[in-house]
Amino acid sequence: MKLAVVGGGSTYTPELVDGFARLRDTLAISELVLVDPAADRLELVGGLARRIFARQGHPGRITTTSDLDAGVEGADAVLLQLRVGGQAAREQDETWPLECGCVGQETTGAGGLAKALRTVPVVLDIAERVRRANPDAWIIDFTNPVGIVTRALLQAGHKAVGLCNVAIGFQRKFAALLDVAPGELHLDHVGLNHLTWELGVRLGGPGGENVLPRLLAEHGDAVADDLRLPRHLLDRLGVVPSYYLRYFYAHDAVVRELATKPSRAAEVAAMEGQLLQMYGDPALDEKPELLAKRGGAFYSEAAVDLAASLLGDGGSPVQVVNTYNNGTLPFLADDAVIEVQARVDKDGPVPLAVPELDPLYAGLIGHVTAYEDLALEAALRGGRDRVFRALLAHPLVGQYDHAEGLTDRLLAHNREHLSWV
Known part of the structure; x- marks a missing residue:
């Protein structure tokens, strides 16, 4: 089985590789190709990836290449984890919206x-090249904003599934809080990417005790405390919102907070510099502890589980x-x-039935979906x-x-990436 990771030079990648190594009985990979245009990063990450595989037997x-077409040739699945414009573009995304009194956030x-x-x-463009290389390949998208990107892929007829680590992180x-094995818990997880609520936490699987x-x-x-929302709000709701709901439920407080501290992008960029230096150490053969602070916790477990199910090689039946x-x-x-x-198998995912949603959640889901419709139209x-x-349609903006x-600033900061500007 061959898997390709586009964006393989990311500092996330050792987390993914560690999961592939530990969970090889779930997903038997014979070849892993890391694809990235940044050859210098790719060399560092690829070296550590090979040492991780070797240490864990x-x-x-593991191969590396900057040639996308060669990297995806014959791949059974392709994972996308890329960031157009890098951390520099992310820092802009997190700062110029604050000038208009709006949240600056990357997703x-x-x-x-x-x-x-x-x-x-x-x-x-990547997906079309994957289709030419192997029309049967699954595309697993971890690239944000996952919901919009996944919809673009599906609308273009690609075999694609979007993946996020929020649910597995909550699980x-x-x-840990309930002192049970993670596999014993099933989440009634509902919403859009980065706009979800845990309506239930069930012991023993779907239909189990809530x-x-x-x-x-x-x-x-x-x-x-983990969500940085008040306890009384959770008690009133009776559900657990994603931590991204803080941008909606406490918008003005978040804007004031973000205006007084360095951007998350700046923190991550500094962390990436440290990580890449560590990755260059030929004695390092495991993911460093610092990587846990980079983000993407449990991404590898979720990715292995999903790929295994899509490729008919195991995996959890419900994800x-x-x-x-x-x-x-x-x-x-x-x-x-x-x-x-x-339910996920080699034919793809089929959503489980969801009970009728409280208008408190359904209304916001509908509002953000309308924004995503317009966002995808603008992207295409x-x-x-x-x-x-x-x-104007986004609930975090709204005022003309x-x-x-924001339109003026967005276009000014992204001219090099938008061919139509």
Whole structure:
């Protein structure tokens, strides 16, 4: 089995490689190809990846290349984890929206739109080349904004599934708090990528006992602290929102906070410099502890599980993925992309049934889906007015003067990445 990772020079990659090595009984890889245009980073990451496989006795071969077509040739699955413009573009996404009094964040709001505009055309080009190399290959997208990117891929007819680590992160944290094995917990995880709620935490799988009330009663303070939301809000909701909901539920407080400290992008860029220096050490043959602070926790476990199921080689029968709605949430179009529990096999994901949602959640899901419709149209067709419309539709923007100012800034900061500007 051959897997290719596009964006293989990312500092995330050793986390992924470590998972491939540890979970080789779940996903038997004979060849792993790391593809990245940054040859210097690729050499460092590839060297560590080979040492990780060697240390853990994995028999698979790891190769590196800057030639995308060669890298994906014959691949059974291709994982996308790229960042167009690098951390420099991310830092811009996190800073210029603050000038208009709006949240600066890399996956939602104006910054998330900028990332979508840069990313969608590049991902679609990659996907077409994957299809030419092997039309049966699955594309697993970890590239943000995952919901919009996955919808672009599906609309273009690609065999694609979106993946996020929020759900598996919650599963692991809740299992630790409840002192049970992670595999014993099933989350009633519903929403859009980076806009989800855990409506239930079930012991023993779908349909099992809902222990969410006990989790909140016994560990509500710890959960609230992790989300950086007040405990009384969780008690009133009776659910656990994704930590990305803080940008919606505490928007103004977050804007004030972000305006007074270095951007997350600046922190990550500094961390990446340290990590790359570590990766160059020929004695290092395991992922360093610092990588846990980089983000993407449990990404490797989720990616291995999903790839194994899609390739018919095992994997959990039910997983959280981003895929077409197809009637799961009746208030959305069938071709909206949602993030829910789904049964996954070699034919792809099929979402599990979801109970009727409280309007408190359904309303915001519908609002953000409308924004994502407009964002994808802007990414595919370009045009200042399409960018403005998408921003005006976003619940974190909404006001026309903000949308005007943000449109000007978005275009000014992204000219080199947008062919139509």
